[in-house]
Amino acid sequence: MAIAGESFKSRASSALSDASLQTSIAGLKSGFVAARARAVAALPEFEAMRDAGAAIKDHTLAHLDVYLERYEREVVRQGGKVHWARDAEEARRIIREICAAAGARTVVKGKSMVSEEIDLNAALEADGLEVVESDAGEYIVQLAGEAPSHIVMPTIHKTTDDVADLFEDRHRAYGFMDRAKSAAELIGQVRTILREKYFAADVGITGANFLVAETGSNIIVTNEGNGDLTSTLARVHIVTAGIEKVVPTLNDASVLLRLLARSALGMEVTSYMTLSTGPRRADDLDGPEEYHVVLIDNGRTEMLGGAFQSMLRCIRCGACMNHCPVYLSVGGHSYGWVYPGPMGAVLTPMIAGHEKAKELPHACTLNGRCQQVCPVKIPLPDLLRRLRHQQWEQGFIDATTRWGISAWAWLAQRPKLYRAATGLAIPVLAWLGRSSGRFRSLPLASGWTAGRDMPAPQGETFHAQWARRARQK
Amino acid sequence: MSASGREAVLARIKAALGNRLLTEAEAASIEKRMKSPPVGPRPGISGEAIEQFIAKAKGNLFTVERVVSLQLLVPAVKRLLEGVDGIPDISVAPALSHLGWPTDWDINVGPGRRIEPISVTPALAGIAETGSVILLSSSASPTSLNFLPDVHVVVLRASDIVGFAEDVWARLRSENVDWPRTVNIISGPSRTADVGGIVVRPAHGPKAVHIVLVDD
Amino acid sequence: MTGDRASQTNSTQPRVGLFVTCLVDLFRPGIGFACVKLLEDAGCAVEVPAAQVCCGQPAFNSGDTDATRRIARQTIEAFAGYDYVVGPSGSCMATISKDYPEILKDDSEWSERARALAGRSYELMAFLTDVLEVSPPETSFEGRATYHDSCSGLRSLGIKQQPRTLLSGVKGLTLTEMQDAEVCCGFGGTFCVKYPEISVKMVSDKIGNIDASGADTLLGGDLGCLLNIAGRLKRLGKDVRVLHTAEVLAGMADRPGIGDGDRD
Ligand code: SF4
Numbered sequence: 001m002a003i004a005g006e007s008f009k010s011r012a013s014s015a016l017s018d019a020s021l022q023t024s025i026a027g028l029k030s031g032f033v034a035a036r037a038r039a040v041a042a043l044p045e046f047e048a049m050r051d052a053g054a055a056i057k058d059h060t061l062a063h064l065d066v067y068l069e070r071y072e073r074e075v076v077r078q079g080g081k082v083h084w085a086r087d088a089e090e091a092r093r094i095i096r097e098i099c100a101a102a103g104a105r106t107v108v109k110g111k112s113m114v115s116e117e118i119d120l121n122a123a124l125e126a127d128g129l130e131v132v133e134s135d136a137g138e139y140i141v142q143l144a145g146e147a148p149s150h151i152v153m154p155t156i157h158k159t160t161d162d163v164a165d166l167f168e169d170r171h172r173a174y175g176f177m178d179r180a181k182s183a184a185e186l187i188g189q190v191r192t193i194l195r196e197k198y199f200a201a202d203v204g205i206t207g208a209n210f211l212v213a214e215t216g217s218n219i220i221v222t223n224e225g226n227g228d229l230t231s232t233l234a235r236v237h238i239v240t241a242g243i244e245k246v247v248p249t250l251n252d253a254s255v256l257l258r259l260l261a262r263s264a265l266g267m268e269v270t271s272y273m274t275l276s277t278g279p280r281r282a283d284d285l286d287g288p289e290e291y292h293v294v295l296i297d298n299g300r301t302e303m304l305g306g307a308f309q310s311m312l313r314c315i316r317c318g319a320c321m322n323h324c325p326v327y328l329s330v331g332g333h334s335y336g337w338v339y340p341g342p343m344g345a346v347l348t349p350m351i352a353g354h355e356k357a358k359e360l361p362h363a364c365t366l367n368g369r370c371q372q373v374c375p376v377k378i379p380l381p382d383l384l385r386r387l388r389h390q391q392w393e394q395g396f397i398d399a400t401t402r403w404g405i406s407a408w409a410w411l412a413q414r415p416k417l418y419r420a421a422t423g424l425a426i427p428v429l430a431w432l433g434r435s436s437g438r439f440r441s442l443p444l445a446s447g448w449t450a451g452r453d454m455p456a457p458q459g460e461t462f463h464a465q466w467a468r469r470a471r472q473k
Numbered sequence: 474m475s476a477s478g479r480e481a482v483l484a485r486i487k488a489a490l491g492n493r494l495l496t497e498a499e500a501a502s503i504e505k506r507m508k509s510p511p512v513g514p515r516p517g518i519s520g521e522a523i524e525q526f527i528a529k530a531k532g533n534l535f536t537v538e539r540v541v542s543l544q545l546l547v548p549a550v551k552r553l554l555e556g557v558d559g560i561p562d563i564s565v566a567p568a569l570s571h572l573g574w575p576t577d578w579d580i581n582v583g584p585g586r587r588i589e590p591i592s593v594t595p596a597l598a599g600i601a602e603t604g605s606v607i608l609l610s611s612s613a614s615p616t617s618l619n620f621l622p623d624v625h626v627v628v629l630r631a632s633d634i635v636g637f638a639e640d641v642w643a644r645l646r647s648e649n650v651d652w653p654r655t656v657n658i659i660s661g662p663s664r665t666a667d668v669g670g671i672v673v674r675p676a677h678g679p680k681a682v683h684i685v686l687v688d689d
Numbered sequence: 690m691t692g693d694r695a696s697q698t699n700s701t702q703p704r705v706g707l708f709v710t711c712l713v714d715l716f717r718p719g720i721g722f723a724c725v726k727l728l729e730d731a732g733c734a735v736e737v738p739a740a741q742v743c744c745g746q747p748a749f750n751s752g753d754t755d756a757t758r759r760i761a762r763q764t765i766e767a768f769a770g771y772d773y774v775v776g777p778s779g780s781c782m783a784t785i786s787k788d789y790p791e792i793l794k795d796d797s798e799w800s801e802r803a804r805a806l807a808g809r810s811y812e813l814m815a816f817l818t819d820v821l822e823v824s825p826p827e828t829s830f831e832g833r834a835t836y837h838d839s840c841s842g843l844r845s846l847g848i849k850q851q852p853r854t855l856l857s858g859v860k861g862l863t864l865t866e867m868q869d870a871e872v873c874c875g876f877g878g879t880f881c882v883k884y885p886e887i888s889v890k891m892v893s894d895k896i897g898n899i900d901a902s903g904a905d906t907l908l909g910g911d912l913g914c915l916l917n918i919a920g921r922l923k924r925l926g927k928d929v930r931v932l933h934t935a936e937v938l939a940g941m942a943d944r945p946g947i948g949d950g951d952r953d
Contacts, residue, residue, distance in 0.1 A: 009884065016886055027670045044935075048514040056513070065486045066495065078652065084479035094478075136676055137667035153667065160669030163517060183671040191677055199587055215652055225663040225678025228620045232655070236645075243482065248506055250642040255513035257638075269533070269603045269660040272678070277652055283612035286584040287654045295511060297482045305489035323871045329890045361747060363884060365877025366750060367840035392752030401879075405748055409756035412711075412742040413763060419739075426715055437950030438923050447882030451889030452920030455716060455948035462709050462718035466737050 004336035005357030012330040035266025056252045056347045057313035067213045071408035074216025078278030082290035088118035104202035110227035111135035112207025116338040134226035149332030152318035204234030208241040214249040217275040237288035244312040258374035263317040299351040313376040318371035342370040342380040430457040529604025533661040566594040568613035586619030592622035597621035599634040610655035625679040706734040708776030711743035712912040723939035740767035744784040774810040779842015782812040818851040825858025828940040835867040835904035839911035867902035876917040892921040906930045919948035
């Protein structure tokens with residue numbers, strides 16, 4: 001998927017006038033925010049867990065090479081293979097080669113954000129493979145030719161009617177001739193279609209919420225059970241994972257799993273949490289014959305060891321976007337790539353570079369609600385501000401803003417001059433606005449006055465009045 | 474191919490972390506952390522583990538039935554099938570195939586099938602914290618039986634109920650078992666809310682999970 | 690004007706340097722005078738160093754960290770020697786107390802001074818409640834108000850209860866909590882002019898909540914947010930008064946609200 005983070009503003013503008021989208025996101029706002037708040041309120045240990053979760057991630061990242069090598073050793077001991085990919089291109093090549101070696105025709109996929117990140121589906125389809133997403137939400141956006149608009153709930157931008165229209169059009173091929181009327185019927189169609197696909201699949205690809213160095217396992221978390229059918233029934237199981245997914249032990253994973261379910265969905269647990277370790281054992285009755293893990297860097301090592309390392313703590317829970325008033329206004333597609341909301345506004349420029357995502361770090365009020373809910377305490381506003389600083393230093397800030405800020409900062413360092421200038425201008429503005437108390441429009445302030453009046457100054461500046469008061473004393 | 478990827482990625486990681494060797498103290502602390510993994514903060518358990526397990530399991534929309542011996546499993550499944558027309562067609566994990574299933578039923582002992590009305594499989598443990606059951610894959614318990622059936626019957630011994638997942642990990646470590654291909658922590662029927670935010674059960678897996686809790 | 694420093698203080702009075710904030714200086718000097726009154730009533734000697742302009746946040750949030758450092762050093766210098774630095778804005782005071790030490794931490798000459806200043810800098814409500822432990826001032830205000838928690842004050846400085854506690858003493862005032870009081874109003878400094886459509890959507894959501902609360906007055910502790918909310922309220926023709934909490938507490942709320950004129 002092409003990265004279009006630089007067209008944030010125009011996408012956001014259409015999103016704001018999309019009534020059906022606005023209705024869909026409104027549900028997120030009321031439902032998930034409240035559910036998370038209830039789950040957190042019910043757990044006095046939650047703050048301690050956040051600290052523990054952040055500490056586990058920090059410890060692992062500080063010794064990432066050590067834990068990845070241990071993890072690899074365990075995977076190999078259990079009969080699996082570990083592949084390392086420097087970037088998206090290498091990751092795609094590795095996966096295509098595994099599929100080719102397996103003589104694959106049909107690939108079923110569990111939900112994996114990193115596979116979206118490396119644009120895997122298009123590459124496999126170009127090789128002539130049939131690729132089917134199995135998570136109901138991912139299945140729907142794939143069928144619609146869209147990208148997910150949320151990292152946990154890919155279809156949050158779609159209403160039931162939207163899905164009914166889509167299936168009515170596309171599911172005739174499977175013999176569903178009538179329009180489905182309810183969510184249950186629609187999901188029933190997905191279940192029926194996917195059941196066949198699981199059994200037909202040569203390769204099953206899943207992501208990993210965690211990789212466990214202790215046992216060489218990958219952990220996936222779902223409510224649907226699709227990931228399990230994907231990894232159990234295909235002949236070959238491929239796990240795609242960013243290198244930051246590793247944790248030392250099962251106990252560490254347990255801490256993070258408690259945080260994940262509550263932060264993502266406001267639930268104590270999801271229906272399925274599954275550890276997969278290697279291919280089927282000699283006497284097993286099911287399970288894949290091959291088990292591959294593709295460890296993907298793709299920009300992550302550039303965040304390691306520096307000011308952005310905390311971003312690698314991210315467990316992809318989506319809480320930051322559920323609580324982001326900007327995301328909740330413009331939806332996920334406005335961000336132009338696979339990672340939306342606050343975490344995406346950091347990750348997209350970090351992975352894709354500033355040129356492709358110039359706007360994202362600025363499309364934020366730095367209100368801090370994301371940081372307040374992030375289960376691993378990532379200082380997202382601080383990281384966004386650091387990205388703005390990088391942009392300033394590297395010349396990515398547009399000339400008008402640059403000039404404006406510099407001129408203002410120049411004046412702000414000259415209090416006497418500043419006082420003289422404002423001492424003259426403010427009383428004039430105050431006088432002009434005295435009867436209504438506000439302006440409907442002002443030269444150079446259309447950004448403000450397009451949707452708001454500009455309150456008029458109350459009178460002379462504080463400093464002018466204070467100086468006079470001091471003189472009179 | 475990937476060998477070079479491996480060296481390159483590891484080199485980048487080491488460079489990002491400052492290319493320094495672990496001190497002896499660090500190496501020792503990592504070793505210790507791996508050998509005896511620390512336990513993080515956890516929710517409290519109210520009352521008896523078994524009582525909380527049952528309450529939480531019901532909250533997860535499991536149905537729970539207590540029986541006094543494993544011999545009562547077959548009658549329990551019979552009751553579940555009451556009112557179902559035709560010859561019962563069920564899948565039973567090999568671990569439970571010896572329990573005297575009715576000879577006039579169709580009994581599949583083996584992995585799950587495309588159409589799988591009901592399966593019966595054994596659990597390793599129950600977790601009181603969350604009302605979850607933990608199931609391991611093995612020659613005696615294929616994983617597909619946990620996901621393909623419409624109704625999944627899980628057999629759990631009351632003495633296998635522990636407080637937390639960490640207790641199960643400790644048990645597996647101490648028993649030094651060959652690590653199974655799959656460990657499933659199951660905490661409810663299959664569900665999704667991906668269409669219009671409306672919760673639908675089932676999605677791809679079982680629509681109902683029935684726990685037969687065997688007192689022992 | 691530093692000459693008037695310490696002129697009328699006695700030695701037991703805490704000497705407070707008032708950080709006026711640039712928006713209060715320009716748009717609503719009454720808030721500054723309300724601060725002076727509240728601080729003096731609480732027994733402080735209040736002075737206003739002349740060499741202050743702005744905390745530097747617009748530059749900081751735009752990525753110009755160098756300019757921010759220069760402004761920070763100027764502010765640190767201007768407020769050297771006071772027992773406390775107090776300002777009527779959680780946002781500006783968070784910049785001084787959280788960001789200055791961070792951006793100057795590698796500056797051998799200034800890092801210590803930045804930390805020292807941070808350690809004695811307070812937002813007005815927090816200072817009155819947590820440091821001076823004043824009892825709610827006895828004043829009156831007729832109205833049914835709701836309170837908007839501005840983001841920096843709330844999340845960087847933990848300001849939540851303090852203004853509510855102080856307001857609890859105001860006769861005639863009922864405070865009704867609105868839904869999502871803690872959600873950003875869409876101001877965000879330069880954000881509101883860079884992304885006006887999103888900003889207006891956010892402030893419109895805020896106004897929906899103000900309306901639903903049934904309040905006739907909106908109170909808050911940060912003038913940036915209040916200008917934004919008032920600007921949208923007035924554009925929509927809503928009859929809600931917008932005031933800074935300090936104005937109400939100081940008994941200085943008898944003048945037109947923010948964005949209201951003589952005519953209203
Ligand atoms: S940044 Fe934090 S809140 Fe956002 S997805 Fe990652 S872990 Fe969750």
